[in-house]
Amino acid sequence: MIEIQFWWLAILPIFFGAGWLAARVDIKHVIAESHSLPIAYFKAVNHLLAGEMNKAIDIYIEIAKNHSETIELQVTLGHLFRRRGELERAIRMHQKILSRRDLSESQRQQSQLDLAIDFIKSGLFDRAEKILHDLSNTDSARLARVELLAIYQQEHEWQKAIATAELLRDESNSFQHEIAQFYCELASESLIRNQNEKAINELNLALKEHRHSARARLMLGEIALSEARPDDAIEHWLKMPAQDIHYLALAARHLIAAFHSKNQLADGIALLIRYVQQYPELDVVDLIYEQLLATAGIDAAYDFVRERLREHPSMPGLKKLLDAHLLVAPADQKSELEVIGKLLHDNTRSYSMYYCSECGFKTRQFFWHCPGCNQWETYAPVRGKSRSVV
Ligand SMILES: [Zn+2]
Structure with missing residues (x-):
């Protein structure tokens, strides 16, 4: 026992000595590193923190001339050029980085991504797309696909956008809203080419992807109305679930047209009134007012807006009531009402x-x-x- 304790005592100073030496080496290394960083670097950081990007860039360019071996500095400059909108310089810097032989694989991939983003911002989508495709079997594949998805949306390449979003789908993002929208975009293009059947198929795919897609329902209804199937149209629009019912406002005029074509205009207006009573935010008050005015007269229109204002007070509602007042007001009161109307108009502009x-x-x-x-x-x-x- 005693022998072992002596042995420990003998070895302890060696451990302390090694620790002291290691600490000395580290400190020396840190001091050497900090000496190699030009003071200008810190000045540039200060400029960046103060939002003075131009001054920072000038300093970084100077440092880069003397420290061409520092990749990080070139990367920073590339980003700053892009932020400042100097896309040609950003592209040149990223190409310069990519021509280096001493890049690690992750630095190469990051620089390829950077270059692709430069090209996207410059509108050179073909060149960006090629680089991003080259990254599809690397660790940067996901980031590359996010950029590709942005390109396909800008280029209206909806099929490619669907395929890319499907690859990006994971448990944190299903992309179901986006994919359903892409199918709706395809359907819009089919409708422009009068390919109704193709459009209906695409809209059904949208609903398969996202069964509550309000846009797909709205469009299916519009197609049905254009094909003189008003009952199918109404059925589609009324299938919109409660959480999306506000989108019905976008089809309200068509809904009225569908009822009109069945000679049931009053039923259509009554249906919209019931909806707006149940969902006070539904943006159809103007349309109902207009329809009542045309079909049932000023008193019915006036009663409707007054009732709406009582149940759901709002500035646009007040403006509508004043409009109704103006229609029946005696001539000597009109100018006063018009002044109030103008004030209200200025205050309700944001509601339009x-x-x-x-x-x-x-x-x-x-x-x-x-x-x-x-x-x-x-x-x-x-x-x-x-x-x-x-
Ligand atoms: Zn926005």
Whole structure:
């Protein structure tokens, strides 16, 4: 026992010595590294933090001249050129990186991705697509497919978009909304070519992918109406589930037309009134008012908007009521009412636009695919509201 304890005592200083030596070596290495980093590098970082990208880039270019061996510096510069919109310079930098012989496999793949993104931003989709395809059997395949999906959507290559989204599908993202939308886009193209049957098949595929696809239901109804099948059309539109019922507003005018073609216009208007009583946000009040005015007269239209305002007070509702008042007001009161109407009009202008819940892009026209942020189904089918509040 005693011999073993002595042996430990003898070896302890060696352990301490080794630790001290290792620590010394590490410290020396760190000091050497920090000396090799030019002070300018930190200045550039400070400029970046202060949002002064141009000043940072100038410094990085200077450093890169003297430290051409540093890949990370070239990568940073490539990103900064792209951020500043200097796409040609970004492309040259990424091509320069890719020509190096000392790249690791992951650095090569990252630089290929970077170059592809430069090409996408420059609108050179063919060149980007080729690079991204080359990455399809690498560790970067998923990232490459995300970029490919963006290209196919911009190029309206919907079949390729469907195939790519199916490859990207995993437990965190089913892509069912996107794929259903791609089938709807295919159907829109078929309809432009008067290929109704093909369009119906594509819309059924959309429903197979996403059985609550409101857009597919709306389009199937529109096709049925155009083929003089008003009952089928109405059936499609009324099949929309409660959570998507607000999309019915997009088909409301067609719904009225379908009832009109069956000589049952009053039934159609009554149906819409029942819906708006059940779903107060349903954006059909203007249409019902207009239809009542044309078919049942000013009193019926006035009673309807007054009732709506009582049940669901809103600025657009008040504006509508004033419109109805103006139609029957005596001449000496009209100018006062018109002044109030103008004020209300200025205050309700924002209620006449559709809003993207992702990027806030506003537009008079409803979009399934936001032109501002390229996201799908981000617009509520209710003017003056973003999707999250419907
Ligand atoms: Zn948007």
